[in-house]
Amino acid sequence: MKEGYVWYTAPGEYHSFKNTGNEPLKLVFVIIPNDKDGLLSFFKKVGAEPGKDATVFSPEEFGKIAAEHDLILKPAKVE
Numbered sequence: 001m002k003e004g005y006v007w008y009t010a011p012g013e014y015h016s017f018k019n020t021g022n023e024p025l026k027l028v029f030v031i032i033p034n035d036k037d038g039l040l041s042f043f044k045k046v047g048a049e050p051g052k053d054a055t056v057f058s059p060e061e062f063g064k065i066a067a068e069h070d071l072i073l074k075p076a077k078v079e
Contacts, residue, residue, distance in 0.1 A: 042069035
């Protein structure tokens with residue numbers, strides 16, 4: 001992806017992204033509302049409000065939160 005690109009991921013489709021640039025990665029997510037446990041509630045748990053510091057989670061904590069919101073995380077491929 002490059003600045004200004006749009007990325008669509010269909011429901012249930014595995015996906016990932018990696019910042020290969022030299023600047024911090026900035027993303028805007030648009031999420032279709034879901035039931036109590038799912039992607040929207042997951043991002044509310046791990047995200048930070050604009051202007052506030054984000055919480056840093058260990059991989060184990062992040063994985064636990066994902067599982068609580070019915071998400072399946074696959075390990076990144078090491079190149």
